Amino acid sequence: MKRNGQLLRGARSIFLNGLLFRNPVLVGALGLYPLVAAARSVGSAAALSLLFLLLALPCGLILCFFGMLAPRWFRPGLVLLVSAACYPAAAALADLLLPGSVSGLGMAAGLMICNSAVYSRAEEYAPEHVAAAVLADAFGCSLGFAGVAFLLGALRGLWLTGSLPGAVLPPAGKGFDLPFAGFLMLGFLAALLQWLNRRRAERAAERLKRRIP
Amino acid sequence: MFAEMMATALLALGAENLLFAGGSGFSRALRSARRPAAAGRYALLVAWFSLASALIGFRPLPPFGTGGEALRPACFAAAAAGVYAATAALLRFLLPALYRRVSGLLAPAAVNTVVLAMPYVRRSFSFGPAAAAGYALGTGLAFYLASLLLAGAEPKCRNADMPAAFRGLPAAFLYVGILSMAFAGFTGGRVF
Amino acid sequence: MPLTKAAAPFVRGGLTVAGMMRNAALALLALLVLPVVHYGPRPLLLAGASVLTCFACRVLVCLVRRTSVSFSEFSVLVTGLSVPMLLPLNAPVWLPCAASAFAVLAAREPFGPFGRNPFNPSAAGVAFAALCWPQRVFSYFDPSRPYGFPLFGRAAYRAAQSPAAVLKEGLKPDILPLDLLWGRTPGPLGTTAILVVGACGLFLFLTRTAKWEITAGFLGAAALIAALYPRILCSPATSVKYELLSGSLLFGAVFLATDPVTSPRTFSGRCVYGAFAGALTMAFRWFGTYEQGVCFALLIANAFAPLLDSAVLRLRGWEGKTHEA
Numbered sequence: 017m018k019r020n021g022q023l024l025r026g027a028r029s030i031f032l033n034g035l036l037f038r039n040p041v042l043v044g045a046l047g048l049y050p051l052v053a054a055a056r057s058v059g060s061a062a063a064l065s066l067l068f069l070l071l072a073l074p075c076g077l078i079l080c081f082f083g084m085l086a087p088r089w090f091r092p093g094l095v096l097l098v099s100a101a102c103y104p105a106a107a108a109l110a111d112l113l114l115p116g117s118v119s120g121l122g123m124a125a126g127l128m129i130c131n132s133a134v135y136s137r138a139e140e141y142a143p144e145h146v147a148a149a150v151l152a153d154a155f156g157c158s159l160g161f162a163g164v165a166f167l168l169g170a171l172r173g174l175w176l177t178g179s180l181p182g183a184v185l186p187p188a189g190k191g192f193d194l195p196f197a198g199f200l201m202l203g204f205l206a207a208l209l210q211w212l213n214r215r216r217a218e219r220a221a222e223r224l225k226r227r228i229p
Numbered sequence: 230m231f232a233e234m235m236a237t238a239l240l241a242l243g244a245e246n247l248l249f250a251g252g253s254g255f256s257r258a259l260r261s262a263r264r265p266a267a268a269g270r271y272a273l274l275v276a277w278f279s280l281a282s283a284l285i286g287f288r289p290l291p292p293f294g295t296g297g298e299a300l301r302p303a304c305f306a307a308a309a310a311g312v313y314a315a316t317a318a319l320l321r322f323l324l325p326a327l328y329r330r331v332s333g334l335l336a337p338a339a340v341n342t343v344v345l346a347m348p349y350v351r352r353s354f355s356f357g358p359a360a361a362a363g364y365a366l367g368t369g370l371a372f373y374l375a376s377l378l379l380a381g382a383e384p385k386c387r388n389a390d391m392p393a394a395f396r397g398l399p400a401a402f403l404y405v406g407i408l409s410m411a412f413a414g415f416t417g418g419r420v421f
Numbered sequence: 422m423p424l425t426k427a428a429a430p431f432v433r434g435g436l437t438v439a440g441m442m443r444n445a446a447l448a449l450l451a452l453l454v455l456p457v458v459h460y461g462p463r464p465l466l467l468a469g470a471s472v473l474t475c476f477a478c479r480v481l482v483c484l485v486r487r488t489s490v491s492f493s494e495f496s497v498l499v500t501g502l503s504v505p506m507l508l509p510l511n512a513p514v515w516l517p518c519a520a521s522a523f524a525v526l527a528a529r530e531p532f533g534p535f536g537r538n539p540f541n542p543s544a545a546g547v548a549f550a551a552l553c554w555p556q557r558v559f560s561y562f563d564p565s566r567p568y569g570f571p572l573f574g575r576a577a578y579r580a581a582q583s584p585a586a587v588l589k590e591g592l593k594p595d596i597l598p599l600d601l602l603w604g605r606t607p608g609p610l611g612t613t614a615i616l617v618v619g620a621c622g623l624f625l626f627l628t629r630t631a632k633w634e635i636t637a638g639f640l641g642a643a644a645l646i647a648a649l650y651p652r653i654l655c656s657p658a659t660s661v662k663y664e665l666l667s668g669s670l671l672f673g674a675v676f677l678a679t680d681p682v683t684s685p686r687t688f689s690g691r692c693v694y695g696a697f698a699g700a701l702t703m704a705f706r707w708f709g710t711y712e713q714g715v716c717f718a719l720l721i722a723n724a725f726a727p728l729l730d731s732a733v734l735r736l737r738g739w740e741g742k743t744h745e746a
Contacts, residue, residue: 045259045398049342052252089321092336093314100306107299118299123349126302127342130309132256135340191553194413195252199406200527207392207399207531214393244708381727382539391533392486403531407540408724410548414717417555417710 027152034156037213040133041164042206047133051161051168052198054124061169063110063117065162067128069154070106075099075138076154083143095139099129133157168201234363237356241367247343247350248368248375249412254343255405258372259398261337262379269373270331274338276369281312282347283361305348313339343368378408438535441681442495444630448621449502449676452611455604460510463570464610467510471517472501478525496535500524503543503676506611507669507716508550510570511562511578516554520546540723541680544673544716551711559586559712561607581607585668586712593653598662609713612672622675631679634688638695639674639702640665646703670702673715683723690729697729698722 040046047068055061078098079091086094107125111118118125128134137157142150175192191197247253254275261271285308317335320328338344347368351361379401386400395403456464475497483490504524505517524546532538551558563581570578584594584606596606604614612618625631644661651660665671678684678698685694698718705714 049253093310096310100303103303104299129306196406196409203402207394211394378724385539395531411717411720
């Protein structure tokens with residue numbers, strides 16, 4: 017019972033790290049390309065997030081169970097192979113749930129196979145952790161990626177169409193469609209998260225100081 | 230043929246830059262910038278894998294029919310995995326000294342959106358083999374330049390006077406965004 | 422003796438940063454005189470709105486960071502004045518404000534106080550505006566007809582192509598090259614009066630506010646490329662005159678490229694930097710989408726500035742030698 021409780025607490029912490037405190041995009045600088053190039057609306061953000069989850073989960077689990085069997089030098093190729101094998105099913109399922117979404121992503125959909133966030137979790141984390149941790153990490157990172165994707169997609173979509181509430185500027189036109197807008201938004205979001213993490217660390221240090229006389 | 234290669238290499242460096250104009254490969258470029266001494270080797274490996282990926286894209290794939298579009302990227306990625314494995318095996322068993330120097334860079338160089346975007350770029354611009362090869366080599370050079378620029382920007386992105394919230398990665402994102410904006414002046418719109 | 426690491430620009434010999442910024446602001450204000458004389462007070466409105474936006478953004482950042490607000494920083498004034506110079510007089514008031522806000526909030530303040538920004542904020546702001554609203558940024562009125570531009574609201578005017586836009590299409594502008602000196606051609610607000618820009622440049626060089634080698638390298642490289650690869654069917658000399666006197670090339674060479682914060686520290690580095698920026702500007706004119714490419718070119722050149730310094734110092738085998746000012 018105690019072991020289950022510890023496992024749950026550990027999984028919760030891993031999940032929260034993936035979702036927010038060690039967000040793979042805003043802290044790890046992973047998986048940038050699909051966000052800056054393709055997250056231009058809520059619809060595309062949803063498609064990207066779904067693809068991410070449908071790749072990260074099976075890749076993580078497969079590498080968790082079989083990753084240690086492969087020689088270390090071959091593991092990156094194995095991850096790419098597993099990801100490539102999972103992609104057609106992931107794309108088909110994503111297209112089933114959100115019709116036309118995958119083709120709308122263009123090149124970014126296919127390049128999710130080698131998404132650095134999916135790859136790094138599958139290659140570095142999954143083989144050396146238990147299945148519960150890998151599951152929690154995959155879900156956390158997927159939600160973390162999705163959160164950033166939706167924020168980016170929503171903001172860019174609003175700016176492109178000029179639908180920001182109380183907007184005084186006309187629509188930004190095709191300019192905000194470009195990767196530079198994605199990078200700039202990521203910069204401000206990463207700054208916000210860094211500020212939050214610093215506040216959290218300062219509060220934890222204060223709590224520790226109060227406990228130790 | 231050489232002129233065609235040079236022309237597309239210049240294109241890869243400038244107007245159709247996959248990294249700055251396309252936003253691709255920056256996760257790797259940011260990491261490469263943290264080890265500027267290895268940037269040259271990293272970029273060479275990126276160029277090699279990009280070349281292989283670009284030339285793989287010329288092999289005709291079996292017709293998958295409708296709904297088979299999702300198999301195409303999977304096939305390219307599988308082929309890229311094969312190239313990685315072959316390169317790693319060759320270096321490991323035939324050139325162990327070289328393998329020791331580049332082992333940490335092989336996987337990030339091979340599993341890279343820049344590398345796997347090559348078949349798409351080839352198809353998008355209707356490149357022949359020589360042009361695709363030139364573009365791949367130019368992309369390797371662009372990756373090297375991106376690593377150097379980001380390494381040079383490190384002091385500006387980590388200075389003690391800047392707001393703590395922006396120190397490090399957030400400032401690096403803004404730096405990359407402004408540089409990407411500059412390259413967008415070539416095309417004015419989406420390239421890929 | 423405690424040594425403190427100072428931020429750019431590194432000045433000595435009677436110069437102060439405030440003095441340099443003051444000189445730059447004066448030079449920019451001088452560029453407003455002719456447009457005000459010809460078209461009324463609207464240029465002052467655009468410049469004023471841009472400057473106010475810059476200060477407002479600076480105050481906002483100081484409030485968020487809980488630092489004291491200092492109004493003696495002329496650098497923000499220089500940014501606020503540079504931005505509208507690269508935009509048309511017929512632009513809506515919100516356009517220079519949006520560009521200035523971007524310049525301060527995205528290109529300047531996140532990197533710290535004055536002297537820490539890796540990119541020229543004015544160039545970044547105008548580049549942002551050009552990508553987001555290209556129709557507004559590159560649409561000019563025909564100055565050969567008399568207009569009264571109201572202070573607020575829209576003016577009725579006939580649109581005209583700038584000489585830079587005509588050259589971009591591979592055609593020869595109607596105007597003679599030397600007639601471009603007088604400033605009565607379609608173009609951005611502060612860049613068409615070539616003689617005034619030149620005089621401002623001279624003032625900045627003589628007061629050592631700007632480094633002449635950057636401008637010389639910039640213009641030299643641009644002239645060489647214009648002579649060797651003319652965009653129109655004409656003699657090399659005519660091509661050089663058209664290229665150097667049209668668009669915002671000269672303004673960029675005098676005011677933007679010479680930014681002491683974003684340009685290299687060494688003399689050789691500055692020469693190479695100027696030439697590189699000039700060559701890039703011509704590359705943007707040849708291969709870029711827009712008629713004006715100096716802002717984009719300068720941003721790329723800014724990124725290379727630290728590498729140029731490192732290369733120069735490495736070639737010299739620097740070991741504790743003092744930097745050139």
